[in-house]
Amino acid sequence: MSVVRTWFLGAALALSASAQAAVDPVTEANEAYPKAYGLYVTLHQHPELSGAELQTSARLAAELRALGYRVTEHVGGTGLVAVLVNGTGNTVMLRTELDALPMEEKTGLPYASKVRAKDPAGRDVAVGHMCGHDLHMSALVATAGIMARTRGTWHGTLVLVGQPAEEIVAGAKAMVHDGLFTRFPRPNMALALHVGNELPAGSVGIVEGLYNTNSDAVRITIYGRGGHGSAPHTTVDPIVIAARTILALQTIASREVKPGEFAVVTVGYINAGTKNNIIPDQAELGLTVRTRKAEVRKQVLAAIKRITDAEAQSAGAPRAPNVELSYEATDAVYNDPALARRLRVALEAALGKDKVVSQEPITASEDFSVFVEEGIPGFYLSLGGADPQNYAQARAGGPALPSNHSSLFAPDIDPALHTAIAAEVAMLRDVLGGKDSG
Numbered sequence: 001m002s003v004v005r006t007w008f009l010g011a012a013l014a015l016s017a018s019a020q021a022a023v024d025p026v027t028e029a030n031e032a033y034p035k036a037y038g039l040y041v042t043l044h045q046h047p048e049l050s051g052a053e054l055q056t057s058a059r060l061a062a063e064l065r066a067l068g069y070r071v072t073e074h075v076g077g078t079g080l081v082a083v084l085v086n087g088t089g090n091t092v093m094l095r096t097e098l099d100a101l102p103m104e105e106k107t108g109l110p111y112a113s114k115v116r117a118k119d120p121a122g123r124d125v126a127v128g129h130m131c132g133h134d135l136h137m138s139a140l141v142a143t144a145g146i147m148a149r150t151r152g153t154w155h156g157t158l159v160l161v162g163q164p165a166e167e168i169v170a171g172a173k174a175m176v177h178d179g180l181f182t183r184f185p186r187p188n189m190a191l192a193l194h195v196g197n198e199l200p201a202g203s204v205g206i207v208e209g210l211y212n213t214n215s216d217a218v219r220i221t222i223y224g225r226g227g228h229g230s231a232p233h234t235t236v237d238p239i240v241i242a243a244r245t246i247l248a249l250q251t252i253a254s255r256e257v258k259p260g261e262f263a264v265v266t267v268g269y270i271n272a273g274t275k276n277n278i279i280p281d282q283a284e285l286g287l288t289v290r291t292r293k294a295e296v297r298k299q300v301l302a303a304i305k306r307i308t309d310a311e312a313q314s315a316g317a318p319r320a321p322n323v324e325l326s327y328e329a330t331d332a333v334y335n336d337p338a339l340a341r342r343l344r345v346a347l348e349a350a351l352g353k354d355k356v357v358s359q360e361p362i363t364a365s366e367d368f369s370v371f372v373e374e375g376i377p378g379f380y381l382s383l384g385g386a387d388p389q390n391y392a393q394a395r396a397g398g399p400a401l402p403s404n405h406s407s408l409f410a411p412d413i414d415p416a417l418h419t420a421i422a423a424e425v426a427m428l429r430d431v432l433g434g435k436d437s438g
Contacts, residue, residue, distance in 0.1 A: 047100030089156025215365030
């Protein structure tokens with residue numbers, strides 16, 4: 001090859017890389033949006049329960065393979081890992097969740113889910129993406145496409161993770177146990193985001209340090225002695241015991257935990273009985289418990305056991321309740337402060353300083369913490385999902401906005417999906433663009 005031809009080729013490559021770098025993430029997100037929106041609608045209409053995300057995982061795998069990623073399916077069950085190597089540099093993981101919730105959607109959207117499925121207990125349940133995971137997946141695929149097409153703007157290894165069973169905080173552990181960090185390139189850092197109505201669509205929120213809460217699930221079975229509803233004196237009514245227990249449990253946060261410390265004890269379901277004139281033999285309660293400090297977590301779980309036992313004993317129950325603690329549990333997510341500060345700069349440059357706000361830790365929980373606890377610095381970004389006008393009205397005392405896990409939850413997809421894509425591209429380019437290794 002002649003010297004002149006070599007020079008022209010080098011100049012052309014340099015111009016190509018320069019042109020790629022000149023395209024900003026917002027413009028790229030706008031260009032990727034139509035296809036991403038189509039994927040979002042498809043995923044929204046076809047949700048799958050935790051651990052059963054077969055079609056969802058297969059669809060993401062096909063999309064990522066078509067973009068040139070090396071994809072491995074069935075990691076930790078229905079999880080997937082997609083890897084794109086682009087020279088030397090950092091190895092960065094971007095994660096999305098795959099699963100939906102066992103609940104009926106009531107948003108009235110034209111593409112609302114009508115899916116029903118059998119849950120692990122064999123019950124027929126409605127299924128809906130009232131969690132925002134469909135938006136997360138759509139953004140990740142669009143981001144993957146932008147990163148694959150603009151390799152001149154970054155270098156290193158990008159690891160995309162589609163995690164199953166986040167809603168039962170089991171998928172992250174399953175993927176780690178299945179070799180996520182030994183079979184695949186081990187990341188220098190891990191990134192993720194979550195949409196919610198805490199911020200208006202088009203904006204993002206940053207928390208340095210502790211991002212959310214510890215989560216524990218508790219299942220309580222209260223035993224009584226059943227009989228005819230007209231003769232309660234011949235029975236020990238487990239429904240009455242359950243009712244007393246529910247009320248007593250509310251005193252843990254209000255009367256046992258030191259004021260100012262964070263603790264939530266919520267009874268999410270009660271199952272008991274089959275007919276109005278039959279007093280059943282038992283009742284079951286399902287609780288979610290949220291805390292931030294280890295000592296408060298221990299105190300609250302112990303109080304639940306103590307109160308439940310005492311209420312049953314005071315009613316003369318024939319046997320002690322079965323209290324199953326922490327059958328679904330995860331620790332709080334911790335955002336590496338230095339990484340958070342670094343990514344704030346990148347996000348402000350891409351989205352505008354007015355679109356990047358500081359937040360207090362949120363009260364929800366999730367198992368992204370499992371990856372961080374493997375010694376990998378992590379950053380979890382809050383993505384605004386509320387319609388800006390409705391958000392402003394709610395802030396001014398108007399109707400409250402539905403939270404995640406509400407049957408009415410639906411993010412303002414345009415511009416929330418645009419923002420998710422632009423934010424992910426901006427963060428990835430920042431941590432995959434320098435010569436440092438962290």
